[in-house]
Amino acid sequence: MRFLTANPSYLQVTPLALVILLFLLFPVATIVIVSFWDYNAYQLLPDFIFENYEFLLTSSVTLSAYLKTFFFAITTWVITLTLGFTVAYYLAFYIRSPLLQGVLFVLCTVPFLTSNIIRMISWIPLLGRNGLVNSTLQEINLIDAPIEWLLYSDFAVVLAFVHLYTLFMVVPIFNSMMRIDRNLIEASIDAGASAFQTIFQVVVPLCKSGIAIGSIFVVTLVMGDFITVSLMSGGLSASVGVLIRNEISLLQYPAAAAGAVVLLITVLIMLSIMFRFINIKKEL
Amino acid sequence: MKKGSVELVGVVKRYGESTAVRNIDLHIEGGSYCCLLGPSGCGKSTTLRMIAGHESVTEGDILMNNRNVTTLPPRKRGTALMFQNYALFPHLNSLDNVAFSLKIAGISKQERHVRALEMLKLVNMESFFEAFPEQLSGGQQQRVALARALINQPEVILLDEPLSALDPFLRTRMRAELKNIQQQLGITFIHVTHSQEEAFALADQVVVMNNGFIEQVDDPIAIFSRPSTGFVASFIGGHNIIEGTLTDSGLSIGEQRVIALDTPLKSDSDNRARVSLRCDRIQISPEPFDTAQPDPLHVESVEYQGSYVHLRGQFSDGLGLSVFQSDADYLASPLLAGDRAFVGWRHTDLNPLRPGGDALSGL
Numbered sequence: 001m002r003f004l005t006a007n008p009s010y011l012q013v014t015p016l017a018l019v020i021l022l023f024l025l026f027p028v029a030t031i032v033i034v035s036f037w038d039y040n041a042y043q044l045l046p047d048f049i050f051e052n053y054e055f056l057l058t059s060s061v062t063l064s065a066y067l068k069t070f071f072f073a074i075t076t077w078v079i080t081l082t083l084g085f086t087v088a089y090y091l092a093f094y095i096r097s098p099l100l101q102g103v104l105f106v107l108c109t110v111p112f113l114t115s116n117i118i119r120m121i122s123w124i125p126l127l128g129r130n131g132l133v134n135s136t137l138q139e140i141n142l143i144d145a146p147i148e149w150l151l152y153s154d155f156a157v158v159l160a161f162v163h164l165y166t167l168f169m170v171v172p173i174f175n176s177m178m179r180i181d182r183n184l185i186e187a188s189i190d191a192g193a194s195a196f197q198t199i200f201q202v203v204v205p206l207c208k209s210g211i212a213i214g215s216i217f218v219v220t221l222v223m224g225d226f227i228t229v230s231l232m233s234g235g236l237s238a239s240v241g242v243l244i245r246n247e248i249s250l251l252q253y254p255a256a257a258a259g260a261v262v263l264l265i266t267v268l269i270m271l272s273i274m275f276r277f278i279n280i281k282k283e284l
Numbered sequence: 285m286k287k288g289s290v291e292l293v294g295v296v297k298r299y300g301e302s303t304a305v306r307n308i309d310l311h312i313e314g315g316s317y318c319c320l321l322g323p324s325g326c327g328k329s330t331t332l333r334m335i336a337g338h339e340s341v342t343e344g345d346i347l348m349n350n351r352n353v354t355t356l357p358p359r360k361r362g363t364a365l366m367f368q369n370y371a372l373f374p375h376l377n378s379l380d381n382v383a384f385s386l387k388i389a390g391i392s393k394q395e396r397h398v399r400a401l402e403m404l405k406l407v408n409m410e411s412f413f414e415a416f417p418e419q420l421s422g423g424q425q426q427r428v429a430l431a432r433a434l435i436n437q438p439e440v441i442l443l444d445e446p447l448s449a450l451d452p453f454l455r456t457r458m459r460a461e462l463k464n465i466q467q468q469l470g471i472t473f474i475h476v477t478h479s480q481e482e483a484f485a486l487a488d489q490v491v492v493m494n495n496g497f498i499e500q501v502d503d504p505i506a507i508f509s510r511p512s513t514g515f516v517a518s519f520i521g522g523h524n525i526i527e528g529t530l531t532d533s534g535l536s537i538g539e540q541r542v543i544a545l546d547t548p549l550k551s552d553s554d555n556r557a558r559v560s561l562r563c564d565r566i567q568i569s570p571e572p573f574d575t576a577q578p579d580p581l582h583v584e585s586v587e588y589q590g591s592y593v594h595l596r597g598q599f600s601d602g603l604g605l606s607v608f609q610s611d612a613d614y615l616a617s618p619l620l621a622g623d624r625a626f627v628g629w630r631h632t633d634l635n636p637l638r639p640g641g642d643a644l645s646g647l
Contacts, residue, residue, distance in 0.1 A: 183371035186338050191385030191432075192359030201388070205375040 035257035052258035084169025092177035127151040152234030169214035176210030286314030288439035288472035295344035319483035322493035364433035372417040403431040517560040538601040576628035
């Protein structure tokens with residue numbers, strides 16, 4: 001008690017520490033423990049075996065799932081970054097009136113008023129074999145037969161990811177752009193920089209933190225996703241998340257836990273690489 | 285003609301309905317130090333930004349070295365702008381900040397660093413070449429900003445209230461350094477300020493602006509000794525403005541007082557006219573003297589200012605005057621609020637003001 005009165009800051013962090021302990025550390029610890037357990041068709045057997053990891057790390061299915069997941073993550077990251085930066089740049093530098101800025105910004109978030117699933121499913125009538133896109137293209141005689149790769153393909157998966165996650169790029173990048181002193185842009189122009197030089201020499205370096213935060217959102221969300229991949233690929237593509245989900249549905253919890261641990265470590269490594277480049281703490 | 289001359293011909297700037305700059309004509313000699321002086325919102329910054337090329341010109345032309353640059357981008361004008369908050373790039377160190385425009389121009393890293401270091405030496409900042417702006421004090425940031433402005437050997441440097449963010453002590457020092465560098469390099473400096481002290485200390489040519497118009501263009505001595513309008517006289521301070529009706533014998537104020545004039549005075553349609561009278565040119569004494577006004581001034585306040593004493597008073601007919609008395613005279617026979625004293629001046633010290641143009645209220 002005397003310790004607590006002498007160090008009230010410990011008391012102040014207790015609520016947050018408890019929440020993190022209960023909802024983050026405890027579940028993660030459970031998953032790590034279960035990942036070493038054994039299992040049969042209908043029950044979990046407490047044990048300490050490495051077979052789950054052994055199977056996971058030697059299977060070619062895992063490798064191809066990881067490659068697919070990286071492919072989705074990197075493609076989505078590149079596209080959302082380009083789109084997000086462009087939208088944020090337009091909002092921050094071209095829209096002069098703060099009112100219009102706010103209205104357009106809220107407009108960007110309107111899709112988030114519906115659920116992820118609804119937003120994804122709404123692509124199906126658009127992209128399907130007899131969907132709006134195909135029928136329109138056929139109507140104007142651009143194509144003879146419907147394009148098959150529009151739906152249930154990697155294209156559809158990436159499209160859905162971009163649709164779902166671009167805003168996660170826009171918000172942090174817009175936020176850091178709004179903090180850029182407008183005089184810096186003029187100073188750059190005064191130094192003779194073209195618009196592109198100003199963007200790459202001044203704006204991009206100064207929104208590094210926003211770009212990093214947006215990238216973390218997008219990459220972690222895509223890396224852990226299973227629903228978008230299974231819905232939009234029609235079960236044709238398997239990401240790491242899909243594998244884990246399949247194992248759960250077969251009640252192979254220890255295998256799924258091992259998969260989750262490996263995925264967690266992979267994402268943590270990716271994040272630590274990102275933090276290497278950008279000092280987030282400095283910007284927050 | 286010397287390099288770096290700037291000329292504004294009939295320049296107008298409108299933002300939608302409102303007019304920021306109304307039809308300005310101005311010639312700035314190459315290699316001179318010009319100060320644009322005025323209260324906030326008078327159009328001085330807009331004028332500077334138009335010269336810099338960061339603000340489009342609604343009407344009129346801007347000439348540099350007799351070359352029309354009205355529509356040229358900033359870099360093509362041979363000008364460099366120094367921003368009020370310095371606008372140093374926070375992600376670059378001092379050296380790269382100074383070398384920024386060279387990098388844009390595609391000059392190799394080695395060469396631009398050599399040249400940038402030279403500029404940093406010129407402003408005595410070479411030992412801070414690795415420091416980032418946030419690690420520098422205001423004065424140091426200012427030097428780096430100046431070095432950045434100088435690196436392209438511009439013919440004209442434009443400074444937007446460069447000293448306003450510094451504390452008073454540093455301000456005086458940087459002021460001297462600015463003047464020093466300007467004389468050393470012989471380039472044109474155009475400096476926007478709202479401080480007449482700064483303008484007087486630095487400028488060869490002071491341009492007093494108000495409400496989008498130029499009120500007066502002159503050297504500091506002429507501005508202070510012969511302000512041309514009531515606005516100029518009240519803005520630079522230290523002047524009394526006396527208004528009256530023009531009669532044959534002089535300027536008549538109230539019922540009884542007539543102030544004799546030396547110089548002919550222009551009046552407006554109502555025959556009203558104004559003169560300015562420097563506060564430090566008014567003689568004040570407890571005893572009547574030759575040139576004194578017949579009736580005594582009722583002293584209302586006495587403020588000690590160090591080298592002088594600021595006395596405010598009023599005659600019985602309502603005419604109020606501010607008087608700067610030297611501290612030696614004051615200490616010889618100190619006046620107190622409530623005292624009566626006689627004041628007088630030489631006729632030649634009365635400076636006629638152009639009719640029209642409002643005096644700055646509240647001064």
